[in-house]
Amino acid sequence: MFMGQLSFVVIDRYVCHSYIDGDRMLSNVSTTEYDVYIEGMKYTAIQIGTVMTKPEFRGEGLSVRLTEKILEKYKPNVDFIYLFGHKKVWNYYLKQGFTPINEANYCLDVSLDNSRKHVLRKLSIDSEEDVGIIRELVKRRVPVSEAVGVVNDESVLLFYCQIAYQENIVYVPGCDAIVIFTFDETGMLYLHDVLSSRRLKFSEISEILHSEVSDISKIWFGFTPTFEDLVVSPKYETENDKMFFVGNESILPKAFRYPIIAHT
DSSP: OOOOEEEEEEETTEEEEEEEETTEEEEEEEEEEEEEEETTEEEEEEEEEEEEEOGGGTTSOHHHHHHHHHHHHHTTTSSEEEEEEEGGGHHHHHHTTOEEEOOOBOEEEOOOOOSOOOOOEEOOTTOHHHHHHHHHHHHHOOOSOSSEEEESOHHHHHHHHHHTOTTOEEEETTTTEEEEEEEOTTSEEEEEEEEESSOOOHHHHHHHHHHHOOOOOEEEESSOOOOTTOOOOOBOOOOSEEEEEEEOGGGSOSSOOOOGGGOO
């Protein structure tokens, strides 16, 4: 039986909403405040993440009560609240009043141009200087997409750099840009994020990618590609993760991919 107390821990824009019993965290639901740009308009939003309960306390409604408190606290003060849930918990969020949103996938068949190559510098998350470059560019970045993009995302971005993409962070001095990407043996390149103080053309991105890797036949975009020199048609596929939304859904584009590297 639950005998703990409610606790809040604030780290910058990241807040842990937890039930605590002594030195044990029984259940937690975290929030991160984002400035989200949707088709040129700036919105204040809360993303919910890190929803968890210790196995022996599951079924007592702790995470439900935490989510209810979060909605009560933030709904009057932000434009919308959202999260990303695995297929196993979709019904849970439907019961909480969230609306499921179908995101699009964007993938492009390519033959990368090798006519020009950039000087690239691989950044290390273990280097204080390199982390400084990332942090400085986060402050000056434009949203990665004109459809849906975020700013003020330093803590989440650095988390991904530390955990998932340590070997895949490339700085391009000539463009003053950071590109984060991975690729596999099938020829698929996964373009996770582009940090730049100006909006780059796809031709510039293509040159950067070819400077680092060859034999790429497809590019998967971890965001909605809105380059002025490229049109990519959206494709809808069933996925295990789905976006859930509380707010005015009419502000969302008809087709979009929320930046994958800004998921909490």
